[in-house]
C-alpha cells in the first residue's frame with residue numbers, strides 16, 4: 001500500500017490520537033538490540049489493551065505483523081509517520097493544558113480547517129501523562145523530542161502570560177515555524193517565525209464599542 005492509499009484508509013480518531021505515543025515509544029527502542037516487536041509487548045509497556053494495540057497497528061502497518069516476530073520496528077515507524085502526515089504543515093501541538101488548552105484539545109472542529117492538534121505539553125504533574133480527548137499531555141521537557149519526531153510546524157500557546165515567552169523560545173528551539181498565541185503577551189521571535197495573536201478581550205472591546213456607537217445613534 002502506498003502512502004496515498006494509506007492516508008485514504010479509514011482510521012478512528014482514537015486510533016489516530018494514540019499514534020504519537022506509539023511513535024515516541026518505538027523511536028526510543030534500541031534498534032541494535034532488536035529489529036521487531038510484538039503488539040503484546042507494546043501493549044504491556046504502554047499499559048494499553050492488547051486487542052486495541054493490534055487493531056491500531058493493523059490500521060497503519062503496510063506490512064502487517066508477522067505471527068511470531070511481530071512488527072518490523074523501522075517499517076512501523078515509517079508507517080506511523082506516513083499516517084500522521086509527517087509532511088503535513090497543519091500538525092500542531094499545545095503548550096499549556098489548562099482550562100483553555102483543554103478546551104482547544106476537546107474541540108474537534110479544527111480538523112475541518114485542516115488543523116490537527118496531535119498532543120499537548122504542560123509542567124504540572126497533575127495533568128502530565130493524562131489524555132484529553134484522547135490526546136496525550138507530555139512533560140514540557142519532551143517538547144523538542146516530540147516536535148522533531150512528529151515534524152510539528154505549529155505551536156499553540158495557552159500558558160499564563162508570565163511563561164509565554166519561555167514556552168515560545170522552547171517552540172522555536174523545537175523547530176516550530178508558526179505560533180498561535182493565546183497569551184496576552186507580545187512575543188519576541190526570529191524573523192522567519194509567524195505569530196498569530198488571539199485575544200478575545202480585543203474582540204469583545206470592538207463589539208462593545210460598536211454597540212455603544214449604535215445605542216448613541218438610537219438615542
Ligand SMILES: NC(=O)c1ccc[n+]([C@@H]2O[C@H](COP(=O)([O-])OP(=O)(O)OC[C@H]3O[C@@H](n4cnc5c(N)ncnc54)[C@H](O)[C@@H]3O)[C@@H](O)[C@H]2O)c1
Pocket residue numbers: 095096097098099100101121122123124127140157158159160161163166167181182183184198199200201
Ligand atoms: N486569547 C484569549 O482570548 C484568551 C482567553 C482565555 C485565556 N487566555 C490566556 O490563555 C492562557 C491560559 O489560560 P487558562 O485559563 O487556560 O490558564 P490555566 O491556568 O488554566 O492553564 C495554564 C496551563 O499552563 C501550564 N503551564 C504553566 N507554565 C508552564 C510552562 N512553563 N510550561 C508548560 N506549561 C505551563 C499550567 O500548568 C496550566 O496547566 C493565559 O495566558 C490566558 O491569559 C486567552
